[in-house]
Amino acid sequence: MSDQPPSRPIQIVPSVLPADFSKLGEECRALEEAGVDRIQWDVMDGVFVPNLTFGPDVIAACRDHVEVPFEAHLMVEDPDLLAARYVEAGCGMLIVHAETARHLHRTLGAIRDMDASPAVALNPSTPVDAVRHVLDLVDMVLVMTVNPGFGGQDYIATMEPKVAELRRLIVEGGYDVDIEVDGGIGPGTIGGAASAGANVLVAGSALYRDPEGLGHAVSDLRARAEAAVAQG
Ligand SMILES: O=C(CO)[C@H](O)[C@H](O)COP(=O)(O)O
Ligand SMILES: [Co+2]
Numbered sequence: 001m002s003d004q005p006p007s008r009p010i011q012i013v014p015s016v017l018p019a020d021f022s023k024l025g026e027e028c029r030a031l032e033e034a035g036v037d038r039i040q041w042d043v044m045d046g047v048f049v050p051n052l053t054f055g056p057d058v059i060a061a062c063r064d065h066v067e068v069p070f071e072a073h074l075m076v077e078d079p080d081l082l083a084a085r086y087v088e089a090g091c092g093m094l095i096v097h098a099e100t101a102r103h104l105h106r107t108l109g110a111i112r113d114m115d116a117s118p119a120v121a122l123n124p125s126t127p128v129d130a131v132r133h134v135l136d137l138v139d140m141v142l143v144m145t146v147n148p149g150f151g152g153q154d155y156i157a158t159m160e161p162k163v164a165e166l167r168r169l170i171v172e173g174g175y176d177v178d179i180e181v182d183g184g185i186g187p188g189t190i191g192g193a194a195s196a197g198a199n200v201l202v203a204g205s206a207l208y209r210d211p212e213g214l215g216h217a218v219s220d221l222r223a224r225a226e227a228a229v230a231q232g
Pocket of ligand 2: 015040042073182202
């Protein structure tokens, strides 16, 4: 029998950044029908990143259109100020950046106390060490594979050793924690990220770029990630 820990199920999570913002409810339904596992809302405040996107009311307006869970990727300067609003809007998971939460341990505990699922994100330049002492508090760590702020950027392949280092830390500590990667994930890059140890794969541009449509794009990405994990 193998002494490797069982691999965690692959999940495909779309970023709605490339969607048509004039009809987000319909866009969410199309993603649900395409078989995604969750939908990521990229929340940008124009301060932590130089872009502005979704307030909680926009997300709340879409919540009744689908049953698939929502996650909020909070690229905001003050996550403590905003967390409760995004939970009330219907986001079951909140991802806060380690670079923004002044008291990360307390922020993650507060999200759990709101009956939401806490997760933490790392910019490309932030070391894995930044989350070592909060792994018992989170359900997921997001390793950014682009610098946050915009969709459609190139995948930073040098994040793969970082994902592998984090996976080792999680396995050695016996934590029940997923690893998500976000940025530049597509048919040519998803295998490397999954082989390194990521099991939650966020894709924006690549999903919407597939000429055969969203359903094909989701199945194709899932198959590529699962094949990469199977190959070891
Ligand atoms: O967090 C993000 C940007 O800050 C987005 O989720 C990410 O860039 C996804 O888009 P793409 O797949 O087009 O790179
Ligand atoms: Co994101």
